[in-house]
Structures are given as C-alpha cells and as structure tokens.
Amino acid sequence: MDGRQSLVPHLVVDGAAAAIDFYRRAFGAEEVMRVPAHDGRRLMHAELRVNGASVYLCDHFPEFCSEASGDAKVAPPPVIGGTGVTLHLDVPSCDEAVAKAEAAGATVTMPPQDTFWGARYARIRDPFGHSWSIAHPLAGGRAG
16 A cells, blocks of 8 residues: 555545535535546546545446446435445534534534443534534543
C-alpha cells in the first residue's frame, strides 16, 4: 500500500455534483478530484476527504448496469428501495454535526442521544438516500 486507506466507501447517487456540494456543507468534505462523464452532466468518479478519510462517489449509470454484468442492483438507495450500509462518522460534537447536516438538507432519523455503549450517537439520511451514524464518546466511553 502507498499510505492510502485500504477500504473506501464508494457511493452511487443521482446528482453527484449536488452530492459533493451537500457533503461539503454537511461534513466539511474536501473535493480531491472529479472525472466528468462524456455526457457533460454526470460524474464518472469523484473523490472526497471526509474527516481525513476518502469517500468515492459517482452518478448512477443505468445504461451500464445489467444482470449479466452483476451490476443490476448497483444503484442509488432510492432506486433500490433502501440501503444495507450505514456510514459512520466520529466527530468532536455529535449534536453540532447533526445540526450542521440537517441545515445542509439531511433528515434526522435518530436524534442525538446518550447510549449504553458510552457514545453520544445519532443517525441521519442524506438527501441522496445514504444512511449515516454520527457519534462522539462520552466521558469514559468510546464512540462508534
């Protein structure tokens, strides 16, 4: 490895450019790169840094997804009717991070609360259907 993280979430969305803008406003994401598609509307690939971690994203390209390729279900959460993944974000203040994400357009699905495992924890859904948990450790506890 060249120092890069060895596991990177790769989000599929409808509206990758808008998603980049949301992740900037909600999580302070930094755009590393973007590769536009030939149609001039969608992005083939983009890389962001969120809390120091890489996150890849791209627009949905249904014209390239098929049962034969095994990619028929690689689509944004609204297209497949949900998501089986929650991305977790450790932050200095759960309440502040959730408020910032909500102001940027996220839906709070579980308000911040103190948990039995020693974290201040909340969950949101971003405008593109992806689920996020957000937490910070309580005194003597561990987030995540």
